Structures are given as C-alpha cells and as structure tokens.
Amino acid sequence: MRTLPGLICLLALALVANAQTTTRQDARKSGFEFMGPSTQAMQKDDTLNPGMLSVKDGEALWQKPAGQSSKACATCHAAAQSSMKGVAARYPAFDDALKRPIGLSQRINQCRVQQQQATPLRPESADLLALESFVAMQSRGLPIAPTADPRLEPFRQAGGQRFMQRMGQLNLSCAQCHDANAGGKLGSSVIPQAHPMGYPVYRLEWQAMGSLQRRLRNCMSGVRAEPYAYGANELIELELYLNVRAKGMLGETPGVRP
C-alpha cells in the first residue's frame, strides 16, 4: 500500500503482532529446574553423572555382535553419533507393521529380533537401558520433535485423555498435580511439570537407571493405582502425549532426577 495511512496501519499491525509473540512466553520448565543445585550439578557433569555409566555400557553394546546374524548395531548404523542424531527426539514413532506407536526401547528390540536374529532384551534390563540411553544421548540438546504423522493423532488423544483422568485410591489425575499444581509441594518434594526429557534417567530414589515407563508406573503407585504393565499400549500413548506436550524442549538424556 502506498498511502501513508495504509503504511501506518501496517506498521501498527506489525507492532501488535510482535508484542503478542513476545508476551506469550513458554511457561514450560524441565524437571531439571525443580531440583536442588547439587543434583543439577550431577546431571551437567559427565564424570559426576551416574547415568553415564549406563551410556558407556550402551556404547560398548553398540559394537558387540549379537544373535545368529553376528551383526552389531554398528554394522548397519555405523557411528551412533551421526546415525542416531535426532532419532530419540521423535520417539514414540508410528510403526507400520504394528499400526500403532512404539517407544525407542521397543524399536531397539525390533532391530534385535528382526535384523540381528537375537532374543529381545527384557524391559528395564541393564542392557536395554544402556542401549536406549546411548541412543537417546545422541539427541541431547536437540529439541523434542514428535513427527506430524496424522496416524499418531488418535493415540496422542488417548494418552491425553488418560493424563486428564482421575485414577487410583487417591483419585488424582496426572493433570491435577503436574498441570494445575506444578511448582507446588507434595509433602516436601516440589511437583515438577512431568516432562519426558532426560529418560532413561538415573533416579536417585532407584540408585539406578530406569525408563520413563518405570517412572510412570511409580506415579501410578503414588496415587495407589494398579500400574500398567511394561510395554502396555496405555504407557506408550502416555509417552506420546508427553512428548507432544514437551515439543521443542531440549533432550537431556542421561538425566538425573530425585
């Protein structure tokens, strides 16, 4: 528009638009922000971080031939630092064969069975956690990036519904603590926002490495609900919902959490 009033109008619109963008700040904070300084220091330093023990185990397993194929992960995927970069950031992902989302540890087991002709690793086993941690660490510092695959949408919605649904003897939903009361206290513990970054995580309470599914099961025990079994569809759907909810936040694996 060449007219002066037209230009002024455009300028005004642009200023208003900018103001709206800058005032709408991201209120999302990683669980990292809710921890004490010494626990934060433990996560930030790779020599202090006990999760790095698991990552190093995973690094060794990556090179180890497995199953009847005698292939190692490295045989097909070469250096994980390049081939696995950004992979964990988009899991859970849609699996064409199963026609539903699967988590990273399930994908690793699929590779073991189908490509390596090896037996699948048990959920929460040291080896599976080590491989998952090693792969997920290659997305450290990268934004959580769930794929825009429309086939994932019904599962994400199911996860979302479960997040809002009251459960257990305490009759609490995830949302009641982690959306409505994040930053408040449960006993003496600060309530975090329940974002999935950093998993598998070294939880000080476990004195060991554990998956997001283990943590979700702990939450369910916490409200006195029967926890879903490892690998249950309900847990994958929750993971998917949490990932979309955390979209754009940065990966932290291996995380340290209280």
Next chain:
Amino acid sequence: MARTLINIPPTARRGEVIEIRVTIGHPMETGFRPGDDGKILPRNIIQRFSCRYNSELIFSAEMFSAMAANPYISFFTTAQNTGTLALTWEGDGGFTQTENVTLTVTG
C-alpha cells in the same frame, strides 16, 4: 569388570595441583536392606579405593555402607613426573579392579 568414569587433566605442569575424579559402577549393597522375601540382603560393597602415582600410594579411602551406590570420589595430587596413576577398587566377594591412566607432566 565394572564400568568406570575417570577424569584427570590430559596434561599438567610440574608442581601443579590437579583434581582426580573417579566413579565406578557398583551397587554398594549396604547389608542392612531387606530383599523381596524380607530377609536382609548380604553386604556387597567396595571397601577400599587407592591411588598409586608411579607406584607410590598418594591417596586412599576406606569406604563403608553409607557410601552411595556407584561411588564417586574426587581428590587432589601434585603433578610431579609423567607416569601412571593406578586406581584400584577392592571390596566384598574378592572384588578387585585397577584402571591405569597416564598423566603427562610438562616442565
């Protein structure tokens, strides 16, 4: 062989005081904790950590059940000659492991 995380500076000047930081993967089962069947799990801890610098014992730690799992220790030493730092962990059940790291000293 347990996994270890060892952090020493790659080089040091003669006379420089350097920090040595080590973690080893070990459950450090206290001997006070009941298992799923209610019976106390037997103690299984690392009892001693020692560091020898060119064969001379420069630091050691006597550890008890109150040390956290996957024990971490940081300590200091003065860089003298280029040589080997032998880091040794010993514990219950005949556990023993030594990791050798080279310290390069200039000047």
Next chain:
Amino acid sequence: MTELNATTTRRRLLASAVGAGAWVALADSTNAATDDLTAAVSRFAGGASVLKGRVKIDIAELVDNGNVVPITVSVDSPMTAANHVRFIAVFNEKNPQRDVVRFSLSPSSGKAMVTTRIRLATTQKLVAVAQLSDGSFFSHTVDVIVTLAACLEGEG
C-alpha cells in the same frame, strides 16, 4: 519471663504424670544417637581432644534424596611435608552404622579437599574430623535434612 516459667512448670507436670516414662524414654533415644556419634569421633581421635575449626563440610541443607548426597570436606592446611592433613573421617548420627568414609592423604596431595556422595537414612548430624601431621584433631559438625522422595516404587 512468664513463658519460661510456664514451660518449666509444664515440664515438671509432665515429668510427674503417668506419661513421664515415655517422655524420658523419648529424650533418651535422641541422646543415645548423639552419644554414639560422640563416641565414634572420640575413638577415631584415640581419646585426644577434637577442636572445632579448620575443617569445613559443604553439603545441601535439604537434600533431594537421602540415597545420594554429595558432600565436600576441605581442611585449611598448607599441605607441606611439615604441616599437612593425614586423615579425614566422616561420621553420621542416625544411619545403622556411624562410619561413612575415611580418607588418607599425603603431603603430595597439594590440597586437603575431598568430594564424594553418601547415604543418609534420615535427618541427622554429620561430623567430619581431620587428623593433622602434628597429631592434632579438628572437626566440623552440620545438620542435614533428609525427606522421603515422592511417588515411590509400589509392588509393581
């Protein structure tokens, strides 16, 4: 000081009440733990007097989780052959066992500073004792608050 009198009177009443036994027992159990700790420190010092100062414990006042508590102990010492720290020992008040760790240093240590991670069963005192090369003992005592974590593991 009306308040003080009221408290003293209340204590006297309690002591003479039926519940007196329980009150005294409770006081005893708290003192017993501290006595144990004092005894452990004394044993380490071989009965010698332990002075306050020179030793510093760096630890969070309120820990995220009692399973893994970072702690740094530093001792003000020139760390020369003539004047250095020989041992640093850490003792706790309420774990099943008083000993936590004993570090042996040497003149070549350069700096009397050690960092590690410990387990604390509950809120309690911690004492770090250093023995210097001249045989003297110094200590520092801190109070640490330990609470239960949220959402613990169930039967699943």
